[in-house]
Amino acid sequence: MNKITPLHKRGDPWFDDGNIVLVPEDSSIAFKVHRDFLSRHSEIFKSMFELPTPTSEVPLLDDCQVVPMYDLPFELSNLIKALYDGTGPLEDFLYTAGILRLSTKYFITRLRIQAIQHLVQTTSHIHMSILYMSSTSLGRTNxxxxxxxxxxxxxxxHLSDLLSGNHVKLQVDHPSCPSADLSPQDLQAYTIMYQERIQIILRFIRHTCGERTAVHGCQSSVTCTKAFTRVSSRLSRTWRVRTGPLSYMVQVSDEVAEHDGICGPCKRPFRQDVTTLREDIWRRLPSVVGMSSWEELTKNDMPKP
Structure with missing residues (x-):
């Protein structure tokens, strides 16, 4: 005789014409869905639903087979709804992190790529920090x-702030909020990138700005050279440890463009050199921590169909 499970709270989604019920572990919430639909999107789901179970031991709920799931109800709900209706609020960072985790776990390539495409465009510093915690500590998303x-x-x-995990964004009461734990490998990568970031700023101040000379066609080579030297001197006194060099370079380029002591023929190549330098820094960024090129990383994580 089939085992009738206690009535669970109907989760979202719950389809009256569904033919299988998913119940997260240690949860009173259940999701009634369509076996074939989920199987079509995920080989993992298909395999789970096809596992042989003695007929007498199959638990039933609402006359449907119950399949235990080892996921957070909140994240499982979002994953199923994304399959049926398309992805939800990707601008909600923690929502996207949950979609990424489960789409990776269940080999749902379309949702995984959509989540990654959104995350690579994330520009919020603290979101980037949470993303790293999530991808290394909880995500297992590779x-x-x-x-x-x-x-x-x-x-x-500051590393001490990251290790303490006391930033307000890391203390949000949210099912998908990650741990603040960092592994020894994380700490090593952080240190290497930290040192490189500082060196980038110093090289920019000392060489790109401080050693700048007047270009051909300069209207006053002595005046322009001295002006760049003064700019470099001021920058060396005012930059901060938390300065982000890529945005910092844009700010300096804009300041030089408005500088009364630098002529137009010298301003234009400086802006172009800064643009080229920023592009080169970004291009080489993966190699700083021993990773492949952006092109190779993109090819591996977001393969074209």
Whole structure:
């Protein structure tokens, strides 16, 4: 005789014409869905639903087979709804992190790629920090393409603050909020990227600005050279440890463009050189922590169909 499970709270989604019920572990919430639909999107789901179970031991709920799930109800609900209706509020970082985790776990390539595509465009420093915590501590998502930029932004925070996990964004009461634990490998990568970030700033101040000479066609080579020297001197006194070099370079370029002591012929190549330098720094960022190129990382994490 089949085992009738106690009535659970109907979760979202719950389809009256569904033919299988998913029940997260240690949860009173159940999701009634369509076996074939989920199987079509995930080989893992298909295999789970096909596992042989003695007929007499199959638990039933609402006349449907019950399948235990080892996921957070909140994240499982979001995953199922994303399969049926498309992804939800990707701008909600923790929502996206949950989708990434479960789409990776259940080999749902479409949702995984959508989540990764959104995350690589994330520019919020603290979101990048949470993303690193999530991907290393809880995620088990094996997403490599986000790591170089995440590490870059992570180094804008003091290590002691990261280890304590006391930032307000890390204390949000949310099912998908990650742990603040960092592994020895994480700490090593953080340190290497931190040192490189500082060196980038110093090289920019001392060489790109401080050793700048007048270009051909300069209207006053002595005046422009002295002006760049003064700019470098001021920057060397005012930069901060938490300065992000990529945005910092744009700010300096804009300041030089407005500088009365530098002529137009010298301003234009300086802006172009800064643009080229920023592009080169970004291109080389993965190699700082021993990773493949952006192109290779993108190819591996977001393969084209």
């Amino acid at each position: 997403v490599q393409v986000i790591i170089p930029s995440v590490l870059y932004f992570l180094t804008l925070y």
